[in-house]
Amino acid sequence: MQKENLLTQYQEILQAYLQEGGENQLYLGQQLSKWLLAGNVPPEEVIELHLGALSKKTEVSEEIRASFEMLTEIMIEYGNAIRENRSLRSRQKQMESEFEIAVAMQQTMLPDEVPDFPDLDIGVVHVPANQVSGDYYNFVQREDHAFSVAIADIVGKGMPAALCMSMIKFAMDSFDESSVKPGRMLHHLNRVVERNIDPSMFVTMLFGRYDTMRHRFRYAVAGHEPGFLFCARDEKFTDLEGKGLVLGMLPETCFSEKEVALESGDMLILMTDGVVERKIGTRYFQREDLLPYLHAEIGLSAQEMADRIYRRLLLLSNFELQDDYTMIIIHRL
DSSP states (O other), rough: OOHHHHHHHHHHHHHHHHHOOOHHHHHHHHHHHHHHHHHHHHHHHHHHHHHHHHHHHHHHHHHHHHHHHHHHHHHHHHHHHHHHHHHHHHHHHHHHHHHHHHHHHHHSSSSSSSOOOOEEEEEHHHHHESSSSSSEEEOOOOOSEEEEEEEEEOOOOOOOOOHHHHHHHHHHHHHTTTSSSHHHHHHHHHHHHHSSOOTOEEEEEEEEEEEEEEEEEEEEESSSSEEEEEEEEEEEEEEEOOOOOBTTSOSSSSOOEEEEEEEOEEEEEEEEEGGOOOTTTEEEGGGGGGGGHHHBBBBBBBBHHHHEEEEEEEEHTTTTOOOOEEEEEEEEO
């Protein structure tokens, strides 16, 4: 709507209100204000519009005109605040749209199902603390007698974490996990991360290959939270050993490999740091504090065990998820 038309309409509404009063004219004024807002007309121009319409109706003294000029100057700051608020709302909508894209992107990068072997039971719980998760896990089965598993924590949130996750998945897919060793895979991913992501971001990861014929798990670690191995014969959990720099720190980094054997009833517990890094009251939950919760759920299926542990830890922290949570349980039957 052009300014001349606005002035004419405003003048007609103002004149009718001054002569007749009534709710109808006020309603028309409210409708006109919607046009003004939609047209991004700042408040100082609305004051000028009012003064122009009033001047056509009656003679306005210099004193009144000067007071309107002062009011106009005051309202300029209100106009600046309104424009800034519009800009912030526009940016917020853009960010929300980006988050929706990131969430959808992440869902396509996570596996739809776990590997299916008659003598293995696998359970997974993956819960983001926010809309976009910094945790990542994946299973790849390209052989009849083996599969690969990766679990990672990307230090960073939002769209950068989602893009980094996408890059890692693409880099993993470009390698043939059926033939590459875990240490070699981490070496490859380290070069990709170091060359392509911001120096303020880094990635921790455990990558392993489970041989279902020999029931041996060979793995390498890049600064990741060590998991547990449960020995059914001793009914005891022990730490999975393994050390290594986080991905992206140095361009040429070697990652040593470890191997463990699983007997019938043994379990692997793989996790991100969100499982154990939580504050309970005034104290911090420690890694060893998790062991009683693991012991209490032995005997359940891997998925039931993972679900029960998550619910109990969530209850312990008053249903506040302080970090992304991922746990993978691989149980040899």
